[in-house]
Amino acid sequence: MYKGLYGLFYATEGFATTGILMFLPVYMTNVLFWPELTIGVLLAIGAIPSYFKVVYGFASDSKAIGGLGNRRPYVLISLPLIVGGWFILPFATTAILFTAVVFITTLGFHIGDVAVDAWAVEITPPSDRGSMMGLGWGAQGLASVMGVLVTLIVAPTYGYPTAFMILGCIGGIGALVWFIFAKEKPISDRLSFNDTVNVLRGELKHSYLWLAFLAFIGAGFIFGVGTNFMTLFYPAVLGSGVDASVFILIWSVFFFIGGILGGFAYDRINDYRKGVYLIAPIYAIALFLLGFNSAGNMELAYATTIFFGIACGMTTAAIMGFAMHITPPAIAGTMFAIFTSLVNLGQNGIGNIFLGYSVAPFGYAFVFTVGAIVAIPVIILAKFIKPPWKSDE
Secondary structure (H helix, E strand, O other): OHHHHHHHHHHHHHHHHHHHHHHHHHHHHHOOOOOHHHHHHHHHHHOHHHHHHHHHHHHHHHOOOOOOOOOHHHHHHHHHHHHHHHHHHHHOOOHHHHHHHHHHHHHHHHHHHHHHHHHHHHHOOHHHHHHHHHHHHHHHHHHHHHHHHHHHHHHHHHOHHHHHHHHHHHHHHHHHHHHHHOOOOOHHHOOOHHHHHHHHHHHHOOHHHHHHHHHHHHHHHHHHHHHOOHHHHHHHHHOOOOOHHHHHHHHHHHHHHHHHHHHHHHHOOOOOOHHHHHHOHHHHHHHHHHOOOOOOOHHHHHHHHHHHHHHHHHHHHHHHHHHHHHOOHHHHHHHHHHHHHHHHHHHHHHHHHHHHHHHHHHOHHHHHHHHHHHHHHHHHHHHHOOOOOOOOO
């Protein structure tokens, strides 16, 4: 049941949050008629809450609310922010108000996201951590694409307010169902604020954690190299008439399948570090093969997309399962939030900068090859990341 709750939460979150990244720009262009520069600046400001996930994790670890525990009340707080934000957006027609609503909605998503991630770390036994992560992240990847497709179909026919309401309702369903059915550790088992600070300080003294930080930034970068420009890659390489959404849908479906397969495989490898460097190389291979796509070769495009989707899912399950294994149990919310924030930094920060400066002069084959090469030392890092409190499993 817990895997189902985690998968449902991540699926509904992915369905709704993807609207911020892919659906809102369409709305801002076609309805509000704002220029690209304004759109980019406003969305960048609205995304600021995503860079402070460690704050929400720290609060969730050390502060219970209303006798409900340390995880469930934060999801309850996120619920009105998520649903309310989407319902209010159609009425936010000025730049300042629109940005404020996106900011609040993003804040709600990440407050709930951090609490549920920490809960998953705490309640999942070591033997199930890969499958828990594979199911959740795979469901999010698939639902993200579905969210875009559904809203882009609904908006022209029934109006953008209706599309916004769908995103809000579905985004809230996962949080509500999780809040009703999830069980968590008793409040008496939690650390105080000062104890949480001291545990974090103690962990930061160990080299394993700094190696892990580097590895997760690198993992995010490598993932971003393969996925951030997908909508641009297929038309640019195969031909301008190619519908990139078809390939992205195929990729997301096989991402979900790969997540399940990767989680199943990772959980059956005895050493949590060995699971990474046995599974993750498939992503480097798939990324390298993407560079062989050429104009008009649709069969190769479909084959490499399917393989890349499976590789993405399997590797994500292994990497995030690994993150669960090395997260200090006492500060699960704080540390897992740091790990996922670093992945976001590598993907959306470093990855986008690299792609922006490299694709035009060197081409996609070059950037994919660089990503595959960088993947090798990042994967090898897993061999050396062992917390002092961790025994081999």
